[in-house]
Amino acid sequence: MTNSFTPGFLAIELDDAGWEGAEISRAVLAAESAGFHAGTFTDAPAPGRANALQRAAFAGPVTRTIALVPEVDTVYTEPFHISTQLASLDYVSGGRAGWIVTAAESPAAAAAVGRSSVTGAALGQEAAASIEVSRRLWDSWEDDAVIRDVATGRYLDVDRLHYVDFDTAVDFETPAGFAGAGYSVKGPSIIPRPLQGQLPVLAPASLLGEVSADAVDAVLVSSPTAELLAAEVRDVRGRIGAPVAVVAELDVVLDSRGQAAGERVAGLDDGRAVYAGSADGLTDFLSELLKEADGVRLHPASLFVDLEELGRLVLPELRRRGVLRPPTPDGTFRDLLGLSRPASRYATTAAPAGAGK
Amino acid sequence: MTQHTRATSEIFTPSGQIQFGVFFQGVNAGTIWKAPESGSQTDFESFRRIAQTAERGLFAAFFLGEGLRLREHLGRPHALDVVGRPDAQTMLAALASVTTNIGLVATQNTTYNDPADLAHRLASLDLISGGRAAWNIVTTDNAWTGANFRRGGYLDHADRYKHAEAFVETAKRIWDSWETPDGPARRVLQQGQHYTVDVTPRLPRSAQYRPVLFQAGDSPEGRNFAARQADVIFSAHPKFDDAVEFRKDLVERSLAAGRGANAVQIMPASEFILAATDAEALEKKEWVRSLQIGPQQAVAYLEQFWGRELSAYDPDGPLPEIDPVVEETSETRGSGFHGAKARQLADQWRAEAKDKGLSIRQFVTSRTARVDATFTGSYTAVADQLAEYARVGAVDGFNISPWLVPTGLDDIVNHLVPELQERGVYPTEYRGSTLREHLGLETPVRSSDGAVGAVRA
Numbered sequence: 001m002t003n004s005f006t007p008g009f010l011a012i013e014l015d016d017a018g019w020e021g022a023e024i025s026r027a028v029l030a031a032e033s034a035g036f037h038a039g040t041f042t043d044a045p046a047p048g049r050a051n052a053l054q055r056a057a058f059a060g061p062v063t064r065t066i067a068l069v070p071e072v073d074t075v076y077t078e079p080f081h082i083s084t085q086l087a088s089l090d091y092v093s094g095g096r097a098g099w100i101v102t103a104a105e106s107p108a109a110a111a112a113v114g115r116s117s118v119t120g121a122a123l124g125q126e127a128a129a130s131i132e133v134s135r136r137l138w139d140s141w142e143d144d145a146v147i148r149d150v151a152t153g154r155y156l157d158v159d160r161l162h163y164v165d166f167d168t169a170v171d172f173e174t175p176a177g178f179a180g181a182g183y184s185v186k187g188p189s190i191i192p193r194p195l196q197g198q199l200p201v202l203a204p205a206s207l208l209g210e211v212s213a214d215a216v217d218a219v220l221v222s223s224p225t226a227e228l229l230a231a232e233v234r235d236v237r238g239r240i241g242a243p244v245a246v247v248a249e250l251d252v253v254l255d256s257r258g259q260a261a262g263e264r265v266a267g268l269d270d271g272r273a274v275y276a277g278s279a280d281g282l283t284d285f286l287s288e289l290l291k292e293a294d295g296v297r298l299h300p301a302s303l304f305v306d307l308e309e310l311g312r313l314v315l316p317e318l319r320r321r322g323v324l325r326p327p328t329p330d331g332t333f334r335d336l337l338g339l340s341r342p343a344s345r346y347a348t349t350a351a352p353a354g355a356g357k
Numbered sequence: 358m359t360q361h362t363r364a365t366s367e368i369f370t371p372s373g374q375i376q377f378g379v380f381f382q383g384v385n386a387g388t389i390w391k392a393p394e395s396g397s398q399t400d401f402e403s404f405r406r407i408a409q410t411a412e413r414g415l416f417a418a419f420f421l422g423e424g425l426r427l428r429e430h431l432g433r434p435h436a437l438d439v440v441g442r443p444d445a446q447t448m449l450a451a452l453a454s455v456t457t458n459i460g461l462v463a464t465q466n467t468t469y470n471d472p473a474d475l476a477h478r479l480a481s482l483d484l485i486s487g488g489r490a491a492w493n494i495v496t497t498d499n500a501w502t503g504a505n506f507r508r509g510g511y512l513d514h515a516d517r518y519k520h521a522e523a524f525v526e527t528a529k530r531i532w533d534s535w536e537t538p539d540g541p542a543r544r545v546l547q548q549g550q551h552y553t554v555d556v557t558p559r560l561p562r563s564a565q566y567r568p569v570l571f572q573a574g575d576s577p578e579g580r581n582f583a584a585r586q587a588d589v590i591f592s593a594h595p596k597f598d599d600a601v602e603f604r605k606d607l608v609e610r611s612l613a614a615g616r617g618a619n620a621v622q623i624m625p626a627s628e629f630i631l632a633a634t635d636a637e638a639l640e641k642k643e644w645v646r647s648l649q650i651g652p653q654q655a656v657a658y659l660e661q662f663w664g665r666e667l668s669a670y671d672p673d674g675p676l677p678e679i680d681p682v683v684e685e686t687s688e689t690r691g692s693g694f695h696g697a698k699a700r701q702l703a704d705q706w707r708a709e710a711k712d713k714g715l716s717i718r719q720f721v722t723s724r725t726a727r728v729d730a731t732f733t734g735s736y737t738a739v740a741d742q743l744a745e746y747a748r749v750g751a752v753d754g755f756n757i758s759p760w761l762v763p764t765g766l767d768d769i770v771n772h773l774v775p776e777l778q779e780r781g782v783y784p785t786e787y788r789g790s791t792l793r794e795h796l797g798l799e800t801p802v803r804s805s806d807g808a809v810g811a812v813r814a
Contacts, residue, residue: 019484019560021453047540047559051481054450058485061401061454078469080505081444084424088443092401092451112473114553146398146441150391153653156436161427183507188434190424192399192441 007325008290009336010315011038011069011247014059016303019050021058027303028059031066034311035319035327037336038067040100040297045109053085060093067333069098069202074130075118076109079166080185083134087194095195095332099134100220101203101211103127124210129168131201131215133185136164138198139344140188161188162346196334197341202247205236217337218245220297226250226273226285233292245294245337253301254279254309272299279313283321286314290323294337363797369608369618371750372797374782375743377774378418378462378624378756379411379766383442384428386725387628389648389760390439396763398439401451406763408452411459414770415784417795418460419452420493420571420591420756421445425469426502430657431666437654446482453486460792461486462571464493467524468517469506473545473556476528479568480560488564488791492528493571493591496521516551518578523551525570525586532567533803534558565791566800571624584610587621588798591756595625596729597742600751622753622796629757630733631768642733645760646722655718658725662699672718676707736768740776747782753796 017027031039039059041052052070059068068089072082090097103123110117118126142160149157164187200217208219219240223232229248237246253261253276261276275282289296300306318324334341363370381404382388389395396403408419424442428435445463453461461482465475475492483490496517503509527547534543538561547554572587574580583590584607594603600623608618630645632638650658652672660667664682681699710720732739746752759765777783788794 019481021485021487024485025454045559047542048561049559050484051478053447054478054481054485057447057450058454060451061405076471077474078506078508080425081469085444085447088447091399091443092448094401108557112554112556113471114555141441148390148395153651154436155390155439156434158433158436161434181507183509184504185506186426186504188427190427190441191443 005291006294006338007319007323008293009037009295009325010035010286010318011040011067011295011297012036012307012310013042013297013299014039014055014303015042015049016300017055018048019055024055024058025062027307028063028066028068030304030307030311032063032327034307035315035324036066037295037325037327038069038098038297038333041068041070043071043073043102044104045106045112053089056097057089057092060089060096063096064094065096065327065329065331067096067098067336068093069100069200069333071100071102073102073104073109074127075104075123076113076115077130079130079133079183080137080190082130083137084190086134086199087138087189087191090194090196090199091191094330095334097194097196098200098202098217098333101127101131101201101207101216103207121210124207125168127203127207128211128215129166129183131203131211133164133166135198135201135215136166136345137185137187137189138194139346140164141192142344142347143193143197146192159348162344163187164189193344196332197344198334200333200337200339208236208240213240213244216244217334217339218247218294220247220249221293222249222271223273224271226275229273230289230292233289237292246292247295247297248289248293249273249297249299250275250289251299251301252282252306252310253277254282254306256305256309270299279309283314283317286318287321287323290318363617363619365617365620365799367612367618369604369750371748372753373747373750374784375747375752375777376417376624376754376784376796377411377414377769378420378460378754379407379416380420380422380626380756380758381407381762382439382758383422383424384438384440385758386438386649386654387758387760388439388762389645391648391651392761394761394764396761398762399441399443401448403763404443404448404452405455407759407766408456408459410763410766410770412456414766414774415787416459417754418462418491418756418792419449419456420462421448421464423464423466423495425466425497426505431660435657437651437657446478449490450482450485453482453489458489458787458790458795460489460491460569460795462491462493462569464495466495466497467521468497469502469508470524471554472524472527472552473531473554473558475524476531477559479528480532480558480563483563483565483568484560488793490563491569491571491589491792493573494521494525494587495573518574518582520551522582522586523547523549527552527554529567529801531556531558532562535561538562563791565793569792569796569798580607580610581614583607583621584614584616588793589622589624589753589796592623592625592752593730594623595627595752595755597746597751599729600625600746601749604751622798624754624756625752626730627755627757628731628760629739629769629773630731630760631736631739631773633735635735635738638734642731649760650718650722650725652718655721658721659717662702664699670717673716676703676710676717676720678707736772736776740773740780743777744780744782 017023043052056068056070107117145160147157167184168182202218203216204220223229251274449461498517544557570587571589572583573591630642655672
């Protein structure tokens with residue numbers, strides 16, 4: 001690495017906290033005080049798992065620094081609803097919301113809503129369409145659309161609201177049936193522009209291709225083993241180019257309370273790289289990994305057990321070594337990713353120089 | 358005891374109490390945005406402030422509406438009223454973390470959601486909030502709204518309640534599906550005219566069993582739907598005589614639906630303009646009305662029905678002599694336009710305004726202000742009025758739309774609630790931790806395993 005090295009960030013998956021409000025608060029506050037930069041919430045249809053976006057929303061008002069990033073599916077959902085929900089999450093979290101785009105390849109998810117199962121290239125196409133709809137809707141109210149002009153009696157300046165007129169143009173590449181049907185969305189959004197303008201959008205590297213790298217702000221990279229992870233990060237970065245953050249995915253099982261990690265590792269079988277061992281070893285591993293990746297998302301085997309060890313032993317040492325940045329109170333998620341606040345694509349005045357996508 | 362509980366009794370018995378809910382409206386002319394104290398309609402702090410004030414006043418519930426398409430006026434978004442609102446369930450999940458007792462009611466449409474998905478999200482809200490969630494069931498059928506959705510506007514108007522009812526019954530089966538709090542879940546299978554659902558639900562029952570169901574339809578079909586399915590009807594009949602009449606009607610419908618006379622509670626929409634004396638309250642009302650219906654809003658209101666621009670007309674002059682555009686055009690959708698009746702309506706209104714000597718602005722104010730739904734007076738006078746509603750059981754409570762955000766409940770909580778408590782007609786504490794407990798609703802009985810279409814996974 002060169003001297004321009006920027007310290008990285010760490011995210012942690014918080015699903016183990018379950019659905020009870022008190023437990024969600026406990027987990028997200030522990031993660032925030034440990035110095036994690038983002039907490040993520042999974043939405044795969046596992047028994048006992050409450051809606052990811054609502055868990056993130058609950059965490060919003062009780063925290064002030066940590067970014068809150070739910071997974072939201074793009075295949076069996078309404079893009080208009082998703083856009084509104086994510087924008088709302090941005091409001092309740094004070095600009096700390098992001099979106100992990102997923103495209104469920106799931107016959108069960110299809111059956112639940114009475115659609116035929118979407119597979120193959122159509123998954124990425126669904127994701128790409130849904131991202132585009134959300135991004136357009138988030139821009140459909142310019143920042144200063146609410147004018148509250150008493151003299152003219154206008155609450156809104158309607159010239160600063162825009163129809164998005166999204167149309168997939170063609171059907172998705174899927175066998176016959178509603179699942180593959182293209183669609184259109186008129187707009188404008190039902191909610192004013194999110195506080196961040198555009199929420200950061202994260203997508204797994206597996207969706208790239210159908211989803212253009214330009215459409216996302218960060219890519220989540222997995223590898224089958226921990227040893228291969230840094231190389232995979234390098235490879236993905238080489239393919240997509242500079243402006244997109246690369247985030248490595250790592251399962252973590254730490255030695256804890258006299259129990260060796262090896263004894264707790266059984267049961268982890270999600271295809272992600274696993275680190276199992278001591279806190280010191282993990283610190284060394286992450287120090288190296290953060291030289292390649294902009295950030296790492298940790299999936300703890302047991303949230304409250306591993307979170308305690310991470311907060312006590314790992315994160316302080318990573319910050320001391322200068323590979324992990326200190327959290328920024330009151331920063332937005334875009335700030336964390338080094339993204340400026342973009343002007344609306346529909347803005348009638350000139351966009352400020354240096355505005356992002 | 359269960360044979361003779363209030364909910365299953367065939368005879369209506371007033372509870373002798375009233376409850377309050379608050380409806381934070383994102384879109385309407387009722388919320389004043391022109392006053393110096395008018396706050397943000399989207400900042401979380403506004404929602405927090407209202408919800409926490411309501412909770413301080415022991416309100417049973419905090420309501421949010423749902424936006425699916427921005428209201429339009431003459432083909433463009435309507436500019437004169439407050440507009441722009443968050444997703445109801447996302448906001449309510451956030452409010453769950455800064456409140457402890459108040460119920461959280463999300464208005465959600467049956468047309469633009471899938472039963473399995475919506476039931477899951479409502480169950481999530483119910484669990485996250487510790488048993489405080491409710492669903493205000495609404496239906497829409499127009500293609501204009503459908504333009505924002507991939508499914509489009511596919512519903513026949515005549516079918517919308519059948520569709521909604523199939524939706525609600527599916528949702529109930531999904532909430533019933535866990536046999537014990539630890540599972541296992543029964544698979545829910547429905548192959549019907551309206552939905553195909555095949556799902557093994559992910560979440561157990563909540564502390565209040567399942568979300569409370571509110572319904573707001575007022576047509577005979579809407580009332581029957583509520584009588585069959587709902588726990589609370591969010592009515593449009595706050596005036597005393599109307600309320601008593603509506604209660605009678607709903608009791609009959611509930612009994613006809615095989616439920617008890619007390620099974621469905623009634624909470625009309627309402628507005629309160631209060632002060633220390635009646636005279637001050639009347640003065641305040643003038644001020645409130647002048648800010649709710651400004652000159653531009655008055656003209657715009659007529660434009661919705663006339664289907665054409667009327668900006669040349671003086672808001673303080675008589676109603677336009679020009680005739681409405683009769684055919685229903687895309688320019689008037691999403692408004693109050695009623696198709697071919699426009700010309701007849703205009704004649705009627707012109708005659709009425711002339712009779713009463715009303716200007717455009719006065720006429721529109723008399724129509725749009727919640728005339729029947731507004732309680733105006735001193736704290737003690739209004740408390741006496743409400744005590745009478747409680748005594749005869751005209752309603753179970755009022756769903757209050759504050760005309761100011763976020764301070765619009767302060768008067769009610771600081772002054773009216775103590776007066777009502779003194780009269781013994783308002784709660785002095787939360788009865789429990791769930792919305793069902795606050796409202797005194799019975800826990801639903803789990804449907805039998807033999808329910809049509811239900812199969813064991």
